[in-house]
Amino acid sequence: MVPQPRGVPRWGTAGLAVLLLVLAVSCGGGTIVGSSPTPFAGQTPQRTAAVTTTRVVPSPAAPGGPPPAAPTLAACSGDAPCPLVQDAINKIDAHRMNDHVRALTAVGSRDPRHAGHAKAVAYIKEQLGALTYYGWKIESQRTTYQAIPLENIFASIDGASAAFSGHSLPRLQPAAQGSWVLVSAHYDSIANRTPGWRPAVDPAPGADDNATGTAALLEFARIISEGPRESLRGRIVLAFFDGEELFYKGSAAYVQTLAKPHPYRAAINLDMVGFNPIADRLDLLWYTSASAALRDRVVATEKRYAIGIQPLNPQAAPDGNTIMDAAPFGLAGIPSIALTQRYGLPDATHPGNTTFHTVNDTPDKITNPRLWLKAAKLTLAVALELATAPD
Numbered sequence: 001m002v003p004q005p006r007g008v009p010r011w012g013t014a015g016l017a018v019l020l021l022v023l024a025v026s027c028g029g030g031t032i033v034g035s036s037p038t039p040f041a042g043q044t045p046q047r048t049a050a051v052t053t054t055r056v057v058p059s060p061a062a063p064g065g066p067p068p069a070a071p072t073l074a075a076c077s078g079d080a081p082c083p084l085v086q087d088a089i090n091k092i093d094a095h096r097m098n099d100h101v102r103a104l105t106a107v108g109s110r111d112p113r114h115a116g117h118a119k120a121v122a123y124i125k126e127q128l129g130a131l132t133y134y135g136w137k138i139e140s141q142r143t144t145y146q147a148i149p150l151e152n153i154f155a156s157i158d159g160a161s162a163a164f165s166g167h168s169l170p171r172l173q174p175a176a177q178g179s180w181v182l183v184s185a186h187y188d189s190i191a192n193r194t195p196g197w198r199p200a201v202d203p204a205p206g207a208d209d210n211a212t213g214t215a216a217l218l219e220f221a222r223i224i225s226e227g228p229r230e231s232l233r234g235r236i237v238l239a240f241f242d243g244e245e246l247f248y249k250g251s252a253a254y255v256q257t258l259a260k261p262h263p264y265r266a267a268i269n270l271d272m273v274g275f276n277p278i279a280d281r282l283d284l285l286w287y288t289s290a291s292a293a294l295r296d297r298v299v300a301t302e303k304r305y306a307i308g309i310q311p312l313n314p315q316a317a318p319d320g321n322t323i324m325d326a327a328p329f330g331l332a333g334i335p336s337i338a339l340t341q342r343y344g345l346p347d348a349t350h351p352g353n354t355t356f357h358t359v360n361d362t363p364d365k366i367t368n369p370r371l372w373l374k375a376a377k378l379t380l381a382v383a384l385e386l387a388t389a390p391d
């Protein structure tokens with residue numbers, strides 16, 4: 001149990017939302033300007049050439065013979081665990097995630113007004129850039145909020161876009177509109193609950209909030225590269241959103257760029273998944289009835305792979321308590337779900353992380369690496385089941 005610091009209010013998420021709303025109003029609100037065009041705006045995918053030039057490598061064991069059979073597309077169906085998904089989630093490396101958290105917190109602050117922000121951007125791009133060999137496309141979307149520059153970072157991959165030519169890849173079409181799966185985490189941080197905190201110079205380590213989710217996405221990119229990419233039917237987009245702590249301005253700006261009908265069949269968000277000294281609890285936030293099927297799928301997937309999250313709490317968050325990056329997607333009618341360690345007030349299964357949004361949200365506050373790993377497994381399992389499904 002983490003002791004409650006004296007004089008620090010035990011903010012529930014809802015209470016925080018009210019506070020943030022008050023602050024937003026008192027600041028006069030703000031508007032997104034200068035949103036750059038995005039390649040994810042629903043245009044025709046631009047990787048047709050890479051898709052249609054599938055290279056078939058003759059088997060060394062049978063020179064001149066027929067090419068080896070294409071890898072089996074392991075579509076997941078029914079209630080049985082899908083081997084491809086099971087294998088992928090088994091590969092999630094908690095030590096690698098921890099290394100990412102150490103790097104992301106070592107920059108001091110990822111607040112977009114702080115010099116550490118650019119270092120975090122560089123780190124994320126460096127990690128993703130090392131995987132472009134496998135067919136990942138790395139892009140940025142820049143926008144501003146109240147003159148504060150924000151940068152969303154995207155890594156996207158289609159099964160058929162894989163650049164690695166050492167395998168015989170199945171001949172697939174580019175991911176169709178409507179088949180895309182978005183997995184997001186915000187990488188920005190804030191510490192405005194620390195009295196006197198100055199955004200441009202003071203620390204905002206944001207370990208639990210949300211280096212935990214950011215690190216998980218970086219690990220997903222590595223794992224998808226090592227195998228599942230060959231079986232993707234739909235595009236997977238890993239979104240590293242900025243400005244969530246400024247009222248999810250990064251994700252909101254992105255949703256505004258999406259064409260209609262929306263290209264995404266699901267948007268899954270990870271935010272604060274490493275603190276809970278008393279239970280392996282996760283809350284699933286959903287926003288409209290359009291997300292009900294996705295919510296039920298997440299619950300079923302947790303059971304299918306026996307991930308062991310207990311309790312798993314689906315909760316509707318349909319109104320102003322929309323403080324996570326899943327919100328703009330859900331409210332736009334895109335099936336959307338947020339995985340977080342707690343939504344609401346402290347209770348018997350969550351004591352409340354009093355260090356979030358303070359200078360003390362340091363890596364040692366990730367008190368439940370087991371929960372962190374389970375949240376990562378569930379997120380990747382849902383994303384891969386969706387992205388490898390034939391429909």
Ligand SMILES: [Zn+2]
Binds near residue numbers: 209210272
């Ligand atoms: Zn957060």
